[in-house]
Amino acid sequence: MKTKLMEIAEYALGELKTRGADGAALLVGEALGDSLQADYGETSLMSSSVGASISVKALIGGRRGNYATNGIDRESVDLAIAGALEAAEVSVPDEAEVIPEGFGDYDYDIGSTQGDPEKLFDCAQGFVDDCARDYPKIAVEKLGTNFSLNHSVYANSNGSRYYGRGGSYGFGASVVARDGDKVTTSSGFGFSAYDFDKPALSREYGRRVLSDCEKQLDPVPMSGKLVGKLLLSPECFDDVLDTALSLGVFDSAIIMGVSPWKDKIGEKVASDALTITCDPFDSRLIFPPRMGDGHILERQEVIKDGKLNSFLLSHYASLKTKLPRAKCTSCAIAKPGERSYLDILADIDDGLLLNSFTGGSPAPNGDFSFVARQSFRIRGGEICEAVNETMVSGNVFDMLRNIIGISRETVDDGCLMTWAAFEGITISGK
Amino acid sequence: MLQDLLSVYKPRLTGHTVLRAQRNFGRAVAIQSGNIVANTFSVGGGVSARVYDGGFWGIASDTTYDASAIEKALSDATRNAGLLRARLGEKSPPLPVAPSGKFATRSNENDAEQRAVMEFTRELDAYILKKYPNLAARVVSLQSNAVEKVTVSSDGADLYSILPRSVAYFSLCATAPDGMVVEYTDFEAKTGFIPECYPAPEALFPKIDEIYETLMKKCEGVFPEAGLRDVIIDSNLGGMLAHEAIGHPTEADLVRAGSIAGSNLGKAVASELISITDFANTAYGKTLPQNVLVDDEGTPARDVKIIQNGVLREFMHSRDTARHFNVEPTGNARAESFAAEPIVRMRNTAILPGKDKIEDMIASVDDGYFLAQTGNGSADLTSEFMFGVTMGYEIKKGKLGRAIRDTTVSGVAFDMLKTVTMVSDELTWHGGGTCGKFGQSMPVGMGGPSIKCKITMGGR
Numbered sequence: 001m002k003t004k005l006m007e008i009a010e011y012a013l014g015e016l017k018t019r020g021a022d023g024a025a026l027l028v029g030e031a032l033g034d035s036l037q038a039d040y041g042e043t044s045l046m047s048s049s050v051g052a053s054i055s056v057k058a059l060i061g062g063r064r065g066n067y068a069t070n071g072i073d074r075e076s077v078d079l080a081i082a083g084a085l086e087a088a089e090v091s092v093p094d095e096a097e098v099i100p101e102g103f104g105d106y107d108y109d110i111g112s113t114q115g116d117p118e119k120l121f122d123c124a125q126g127f128v129d130d131c132a133r134d135y136p137k138i139a140v141e142k143l144g145t146n147f148s149l150n151h152s153v154y155a156n157s158n159g160s161r162y163y164g165r166g167g168s169y170g171f172g173a174s175v176v177a178r179d180g181d182k183v184t185t186s187s188g189f190g191f192s193a194y195d196f197d198k199p200a201l202s203r204e205y206g207r208r209v210l211s212d213c214e215k216q217l218d219p220v221p222m223s224g225k226l227v228g229k230l231l232l233s234p235e236c237f238d239d240v241l242d243t244a245l246s247l248g249v250f251d252s253a254i255i256m257g258v259s260p261w262k263d264k265i266g267e268k269v270a271s272d273a274l275t276i277t278c279d280p281f282d283s284r285l286i287f288p289p290r291m292g293d294g295h296i297l298e299r300q301e302v303i304k305d306g307k308l309n310s311f312l313l314s315h316y317a318s319l320k321t322k323l324p325r326a327k328c329t330s331c332a333i334a335k336p337g338e339r340s341y342l343d344i345l346a347d348i349d350d351g352l353l354l355n356s357f358t359g360g361s362p363a364p365n366g367d368f369s370f371v372a373r374q375s376f377r378i379r380g381g382e383i384c385e386a387v388n389e390t391m392v393s394g395n396v397f398d399m400l401r402n403i404i405g406i407s408r409e410t411v412d413d414g415c416l417m418t419w420a421a422f423e424g425i426t427i428s429g430k
Numbered sequence: 431m432l433q434d435l436l437s438v439y440k441p442r443l444t445g446h447t448v449l450r451a452q453r454n455f456g457r458a459v460a461i462q463s464g465n466i467v468a469n470t471f472s473v474g475g476g477v478s479a480r481v482y483d484g485g486f487w488g489i490a491s492d493t494t495y496d497a498s499a500i501e502k503a504l505s506d507a508t509r510n511a512g513l514l515r516a517r518l519g520e521k522s523p524p525l526p527v528a529p530s531g532k533f534a535t536r537s538n539e540n541d542a543e544q545r546a547v548m549e550f551t552r553e554l555d556a557y558i559l560k561k562y563p564n565l566a567a568r569v570v571s572l573q574s575n576a577v578e579k580v581t582v583s584s585d586g587a588d589l590y591s592i593l594p595r596s597v598a599y600f601s602l603c604a605t606a607p608d609g610m611v612v613e614y615t616d617f618e619a620k621t622g623f624i625p626e627c628y629p630a631p632e633a634l635f636p637k638i639d640e641i642y643e644t645l646m647k648k649c650e651g652v653f654p655e656a657g658l659r660d661v662i663i664d665s666n667l668g669g670m671l672a673h674e675a676i677g678h679p680t681e682a683d684l685v686r687a688g689s690i691a692g693s694n695l696g697k698a699v700a701s702e703l704i705s706i707t708d709f710a711n712t713a714y715g716k717t718l719p720q721n722v723l724v725d726d727e728g729t730p731a732r733d734v735k736i737i738q739n740g741v742l743r744e745f746m747h748s749r750d751t752a753r754h755f756n757v758e759p760t761g762n763a764r765a766e767s768f769a770a771e772p773i774v775r776m777r778n779t780a781i782l783p784g785k786d787k788i789e790d791m792i793a794s795v796d797d798g799y800f801l802a803q804t805g806n807g808s809a810d811l812t813s814e815f816m817f818g819v820t821m822g823y824e825i826k827k828g829k830l831g832r833a834i835r836d837t838t839v840s841g842v843a844f845d846m847l848k849t850v851t852m853v854s855d856e857l858t859w860h861g862g863g864t865c866g867k868f869g870q871s872m873p874v875g876m877g878g879p880s881i882k883c884k885i886t887m888g889g890r
Contacts, residue, residue, distance in 0.1 A: 037771070039683070040686060040687060042521070043486070043514060043518060044485075044486060044487060044514075045486070045487040045488070045489065045514075045771060046486070046487075046488055046489075046510040046511070046513060046514050047488070047489035047490065047491070047507075047510060047769075047771070048489075048490050048491075048506050048510060049490070049491045049492070049769050050491070050492045050493065050494075050499075051476075051491075051492075051493045051769075052493050052494075053474075053493070055472075064466070064469060065469050065470075065544075066468075066469060066470040066471075067470065067471050067472070068470070068471075068472040068473075068474075069472065069473045069474065070473075070474040070475065070476065070493040071493055071494065073494070083471050086543075086544055086545075087469045087470065087471060087544045088469075089545075090469075090543075090544050090545035090548045090549075091466055091469050091548060092466060092552070094465065094466060096465075117513075121517070139687065139688055141684075141687040141688075142687075142868055174868070176687060176688050176811055178688045181690070181693045183688040183689065183690055183811050183812060184811070184812065185810040185811060185812055185814065186810055186811060225656055225657065252462060255462060255463065255465060256462060256463045256566075256567035256569075256603070257463075257566065257567065258566055258567050258603055258611045258613075320465065358808045358816050359816060359818060359838040359888070360804075360805055360806060360817070360818015360819060360820065360836055360837065360838045361805055361806065361818060361820075361836070362836075363610070363611075363612065363613060363835065363836050364603060364611040364612075364613050365610045365611055367610075367835065367836065369836070369837045369838040369888030369889060370838060370888070371814075371816040371838060371840045371888070373810075388812070388814055388842075389814065389840060389841065389842065389886055391656060391838065391840065391886065391887075391888035391889075392888075393656065393888050393889060426656065426889075428656035428657060428888065428889075429657075429886070430657065430658040430886055
């Protein structure tokens with residue numbers, strides 16, 4: 001497979017150069033997949049797929065064009081080449097449009113080489129059985145298990161030749177709790193794995209999601225308004241952090257100059273307790289990437305002891321702003337604290353445990369107003385009744401300055417986040 | 431045009447089998463504060479077979495679309511369904527036949543050249559820069575997307591369909607007097623390819639001016655007061671309310687999963703002023719944004735009158751859910767791509783207009799808010815919903831007051847809709863919506879009048 005994809009890449013790069021591109025990069029890949037699905041707790045669907053794709057970026061005098069299609073036969077590849085060249089010809093020059101420097105040859109091989117359909121059945125049925133035994137009020141709304149095998153080649157006109165092969169198992173479930181006519185909002189639990197060698201519910205995270213879902217059957221709307229404290233589950237903290245980083249350190253906010261952190265490199269932007277690193281080499285991560293944005297990834301410190309260490313800029317944004325390029329923009333990891341999340345909870349006299357939220361997009365300055373989901377009232381250091389129709393409002397950048405606790409526990413199923421507690425949040429109901 | 435390689439297989443399709451070929455096109459140019467950040471064309475497509483056997487489904491797909499790939503997809507899908515049946519035993523009898531026929535939707539298929547889209551978008555950006563040079567940031571994009579399908583089924587469906595839509599998107603940022611960067615985003619979506627929808631940039635200049643003026647008001651805006659408030663939801667948001675608050679809880683697969691709507695069929699769930707319909711393709715003599723004649727299971731699509739005069743009347747169905755609930759399928763099974771499983775999705779969901787005038791509605795509010803624009807929304811099985819409000823105004827003693835900054839509103843639909851006391855006589859359709867469900871994104875149409883009700887607002 002590597003040889004076939006490399007040949008396509010060499011052909012495309014050659015054609016692009018011959019036809020006028022002075023720089024080019026492309027990603028070409030093939031994927032095979034098998035999946036099993038259960039609806040309402042019963043196996044219902046088996047599917048298999050064969051896929052191929054190519055995306056081409058062409059530069060002509062600093063003018064960029066992109067074309068993507070999901071075929072890698074000669075006709076599709078020629079169409080992609082012609083389309084990228086046509087798009088580049090009609091664009092305008094931009095000195096930041098440069099093909100990244102070459103890194104030579106790099107192979108990355110991870111995961112299984114072949115899926116086992118029996119494991120898809122066993123993992124799905126095991127989850128349904130475990131749920132029925134341990135969480136009798138949980139109804140499995142939709143459940144999917146899959147195996148996918150992906151081969152991909154990235155190549156550019158500066159000599160980079162990357163081949164990646166990844167074989168991964170995936171699990172995802174959407175569940176609700178039901179009791180007579182009462183039903184809860186949906187909760188989700190999913191993970192990727194090198195192998196389905198242990199039950200889905202061997203993960204503490206999954207059991208917590210199901211247990212919290214069952215406790216949501218009799219939610220109570222908040223009444224009135226208070227300025228209190230929030231304890232965020234690791235998944236929820238990850239979402240809040242994503243929001244802050246997106247508004248504060250990623251390309252758009254920095255290029256457009258609207259980031260509240262645009263002049264804050266080296267300055268304090270968060271509580272001392274917060275250290276965030278993007279580290280694709282952390283051994284706890286499942287299927288960490290090795291290549292992104294045309295570069296082999298490296299460890300990147302973003303926030304260290306509350307100080308902003310780096311923006312997370314792409315190659316393009318780095319050249320555009322003349323600021324350093326990020327060595328990695330994914331695989332965010334929060335440094336654990338010293339206390340357990342239960343100790344942090346015990347210090348919260350009045351507030352909310354937030355497992356999830358939905359809401360409108362936050363403003364560029366970080367102001368937000370969200371609806372609490374799968375959440376509970378905290379009183380006197382204890383988790384009390386489930387809540388619904390409850391809003392939380394604040395500012396994500398202020399939140400990071402008002403951290404009152406980072407847990408020593410982390411969730412290591414895809415994100416490596418801690419529990420985190422904050423003060424000064426407006427919590428309101430009817 | 432997507433070639434019909436599937437019709438020749440019709441005589442061979444047995445039981446319940448559907449063959450689908452689909453191509454999704456996307457063309458986009460985006461300019462961010464003068465920098466061209468997108469200049470792309472993409473096309474993704476292929477063929478799939480879906481086979482039903484003893485209560486189980488088998489699907490197989492391939493990005494290659496030729497005779498060999500079709501044969502393999504049919505064979506693999508049949509094998510997949512058979513594997514489940516052999517392992518787990520027959521679960522259900524064959525699906526009832528849903529007679530179908532030959533259908534076609536056509537469109538002016540003249541797509542723009544990339545050069546024209548680039549020049550058009552740059553003209554829009556140049557207009558903004560020249561007329562409003564003090565903006566903190568600006569984003570302009572012009573994009574078109576099209577979904578083209580050929581579908582044949584064992585029940586006789588034979589469909590060719592192409593549904594293009596084009597979207598002009600603007601996001602402007604300004605620095606408010608309090609030093610805060612304020613953003614206002616709006617877009618205009620039309621059915622068709624770019625040349626048909628947007629013949630000249632000048633036609634969009636008034637839209638840009640309107641967005642700028644709204645942004646200036648928002649810069650002077652205040653934070654709303656959190657809590658349960660009297661509001662007028664503008665017709666711009668009425669469609670979002672219909673889609674999120676009522677549409678999702680009444681999708682029959684979610685009803686089967688336990689949606690609160692299931693125990694309310696035949697009961698009053700809203701004010702008598704509220705009627706909600708999921709239209710298949712046309713309404714009031716007009717073709718709607720999602721012109722669905724036959725769904726992705728080959729079922730002819732019909733309108734679903736979800737709520738009539740406040741009473742919950744029916745749900746939206748696929749073949750599978752229709753059999754479960756012992757009703758006829760409604761043609762709501764839609765798939766994001768050729769490879770995806772068709773699941774129950776909305777088409778064009780609208781609250782039907784009432785008799786009130788918007789001016790009278792605003793005048794009737796002593797202390798509340800006028801919610802003018804939204805950006806996103808969601809709902810769940812409990813019918814608790816939320817949507818983001820990106821523009822709105824205070825209403826004081828029957829008059830519009832100061833603008834408000836971004837907020838989120840929420841409620842429980844079956845409670846909130848009982849608080850509706852006025853419904854306006856206009857109906858605004860939006861064709862630019864995209865709905866996500868079980869990992870699939872689907873274009874949807876949404877329509878609504880203005881509504882007076884009580885709703886929980888976030889704020890300070």
